[in-house]
Amino acid sequence: MIGPDYREATPAAGEESAIRAIADLISWTVRRDHAPGALARRDAHPKHHGCVRAEFHVDADVPADLRYGIFAQPRVYPAWIRFSNGAPRIQSDARRDQRGMAIKLLGVPGEKILEHERDAQTQDFVLASFPRFFIASVDHYVDFSRAAARKPAFRLFEYYFARVPWRWRIHEFSALMASLQPASNVLALRYWSQTPYRLGPHAVKYSARPAGGLPSTSESTTVQSRDFLRDVMAEHLRRRSAVFDFLVQRHGEGMSIEDSTVEWDEARAPFRRVATIAIPPQDFQSAAQLALAEDISYTPWHSLPEHAPLGGINRVRRVVYESISRLRHELNGVPRREPASLELDLSTPSVQTAEPGKESL
Numbered sequence: 001m002i003g004p005d006y007r008e009a010t011p012a013a014g015e016e017s018a019i020r021a022i023a024d025l026i027s028w029t030v031r032r033d034h035a036p037g038a039l040a041r042r043d044a045h046p047k048h049h050g051c052v053r054a055e056f057h058v059d060a061d062v063p064a065d066l067r068y069g070i071f072a073q074p075r076v077y078p079a080w081i082r083f084s085n086g087a088p089r090i091q092s093d094a095r096r097d098q099r100g101m102a103i104k105l106l107g108v109p110g111e112k113i114l115e116h117e118r119d120a121q122t123q124d125f126v127l128a129s130f131p132r133f134f135i136a137s138v139d140h141y142v143d144f145s146r147a148a149a150r151k152p153a154f155r156l157f158e159y160y161f162a163r164v165p166w167r168w169r170i171h172e173f174s175a176l177m178a179s180l181q182p183a184s185n186v187l188a189l190r191y192w193s194q195t196p197y198r199l200g201p202h203a204v205k206y207s208a209r210p211a212g213g214l215p216s217t218s219e220s221t222t223v224q225s226r227d228f229l230r231d232v233m234a235e236h237l238r239r240r241s242a243v244f245d246f247l248v249q250r251h252g253e254g255m256s257i258e259d260s261t262v263e264w265d266e267a268r269a270p271f272r273r274v275a276t277i278a279i280p281p282q283d284f285q286s287a288a289q290l291a292l293a294e295d296i297s298y299t300p301w302h303s304l305p306e307h308a309p310l311g312g313i314n315r316v317r318r319v320v321y322e323s324i325s326r327l328r329h330e331l332n333g334v335p336r337r338e339p340a341s342l343e344l345d346l347s348t349p350s351v352q353t354a355e356p357g358k359e360s361l
Contacts, residue, residue, distance in 0.1 A: 006203035006308055009258045011138075013236045018142050019316050023323040025145040029070045030327055039294065040331035043324050045100045046086040047091070049186055049230040049291035050284040052237065053342045054079040056246070057276045066248050068200030069306030070108060070123060071274045077105040077123075081279065082184040082293055083233065086128065086179075088148075093229040099129040099209055101191040101265055102298040103277070113323075120338040122326050124302040127191035127208055130137050130179035133260035134172050139311040175261050178243060183233045187242040187279070193261045194315075196241040196251065197300070198308040203251035209269050211243040234285060242279040247271035258311050288344045295334050298326040302338070 033041045056077040058070060070077070085091070086098035108123040118286050137142050147159035160173040183189060193206040225231060236242065252269040256262045283291075300309045300319035309317065329336040339345075 001340075002197075004201050004203070006310075008203075011312070011315065015138050015312070015315070018138050019319045021143045022138075022141055022316055023319045025263055026156075026320055027323050029149045030324060031331075034331055040328040041090075041294070042328065043100075044088055046088065047085040049083040049093075049161055049233050051082045051289060051296060052233075052279050052284045053282055054081045054103075054277055054279045056103070057145065057278065059274055062274045063250050063272055064271065065202070065250070066199065066204075066274055068202075069304050070105065071199075071248075077107055079106060079258075079277070079338060080104045080292070080296060080342070081277070082296060082298065083229075084350050085229075088124065089153075089274070092226040092236045093183070093224075093346040094224055096182055096204055098179040098181070099183055099186055099189055099229075099338050101127045101186070103127070103208075104296070104298060106339065110175070110304050110338050114301050119337060120277040120302065121340065122302050122338045123307065124298050124300060125193065125206055125208075126298055126300050127185070127206065128179070129181065129189045129191055130175075130191060131207075132175050132179075132263045133193065133194040133313055134176035134179060134299055135313065136172055136259050136261045137164060137229050140172065141313070141316050142343075144267075183229060185236065186229055187233060187236055193300075195300070195314050196257050196310045197314075198306065198310055199248065199250075200306060203257055203310055205249045205251075207247040207249065208244040208277060209247060211276065220317065221270055223300055230285075234283070237279065237284065244277040244279075245273045246275035246277055250325060260311060260313050286344075292311075292339075292344060294332075295329070295336075296339065297321070297329075299325070299335065304359075337352065 030040065030043055056079045057074070057098040058075045058077070062071050067073070081104070083344070084100040085093065086100055089096075103125040105123040106121060108121050111118050112120055115269045135144055135195070142161050149157045150156070161171045184250070188210055191208045192209065196203045196205055249264055249266070249269050249271045251257070252264065255264045255269065300314060301315065301318045301321070303309065325336060
């Protein structure tokens with residue numbers, strides 16, 4: 001058996017309790033901010049632009065060293081893809097932000113990592129519109145979560161500037177601020193996994209890049225509404241498809257597994273295409289499909305073992321994503337389950353989605 005070509009750090013003593021503390025803090029803020037009768041949203045990426053039907057085409061010519069997991073052989077997987085804003089509060093799309101592209105493949109055979117969803121036929125990839133994350137370690141994540149839970153929101157800056165030494169905090173702050181960028185079309189952005197994953201014996205990162213040049217924004221969207229990114233995506237998909245190349249970057253010597261604030265150098269470790277994502281023309285704004293965008297859960301741990309998440313930030317995500325998903329489904333009175341097809345199940349009640357123009361600040 002071929003051993004891994006990377007080394008993952010042994011979790012520090014006390015990491016499990018630190019991660020539990022992070023999950024408890026974030027759960028507490030979700031409960032605190034949830035008004036009775038209102039929609040309980042995600043703690044991150046709560047504002048979606050839509051959840052669209054897609055096809056994930058694994059290439060016939062995947063490089064030999066990357067033929068593991070779902071990339072082992074050519075195949076087409078149906079997929080639900082959710083596009084979103086990253087900010088923890090619903091705000092105008094004109095605000096600088098990090099955008100999300102969460103991909104859920106359907107019909108993926110094999111036992112999965114999560115015990116309670118071992119038989120689920122899904123595989124998730126969670127991507128964002130910036131190549132690196134903004135928290136360096138589990139310990140820093142605890143401090144960040146404590147600061148983020150405080151009000152008013154500007155108290156978060158105390159995490160970065162109230163302590164010495166500042167070197168790592170400033171490094172994280174620069175990553176956070178650089179990730180907050182304007183956007184005119186979520187179908188025109190490149191997305192990255194930010195954190196590393198196993199791929200057979202390798203450690204890799206993923207990226208989705210618009211194929212065939214960037215789509216342009218229609219002139220009819222020049223006057224921007226608070227929710228113009230949904231409007232632009234809807235107009236685009238009314239008339240034509242959107243296509244992304246799905247790319248894999250192998251870990252190279254000296255590239256960190258644990259610290260996802262450090263970008264892996266593409267000059268030394270280039271991304272290579274393994275699949276194509278095709279989003280066909282469609283109308284994704286039915287009440288049922290908008291409700292799906294609220295109900296559906298994504299986590300990098302919805303995964304085959306061949307794609308297992310690596311590093312401390314992903315170990316945090318395993319607990320936090322699970323906790324918040326269970327909590328918001330409980331608060332919303334909505335069943336939590338993995339979708340089995342691209343057909344919408346209208347037999348169970350779904351949460352009500354706020355009209356775009358009536359979303360709160």
